[in-house]
Amino acid sequence: MSLQALQAKKEKLLIKRDKLNEQLKAITSQIEAEELATIRNILKQENMSVEEAGKLLRGKKEE
Structure with a gap:
């Protein structure tokens, strides 16, 4: 395979990758x-705000 053919194939593969x-x-x-x-x-079903859930999760990480 020629160098030009390999370069063309490489370019096609780069485009495909992108x-x-x-x-x-x-x-x-x-x-x-x-x-x-x-x-x-789920938070709505539990009547919990995102902030409350975050506080709860941070509290569990500290334990």
Whole structure:
């Protein structure tokens, strides 16, 4: 394979990698948003604010 062909292949792979990284970022952001929504729903069910939950968690970490 010629050097030019290898460079072209490398460029295509770099572009593909960049596209996959962008997709991964989007998926990760979506998952994080869904997890936060789930946590907020649980807190609502428990009638607890995010601040109260944070204080509770910080208190447990110190134990």
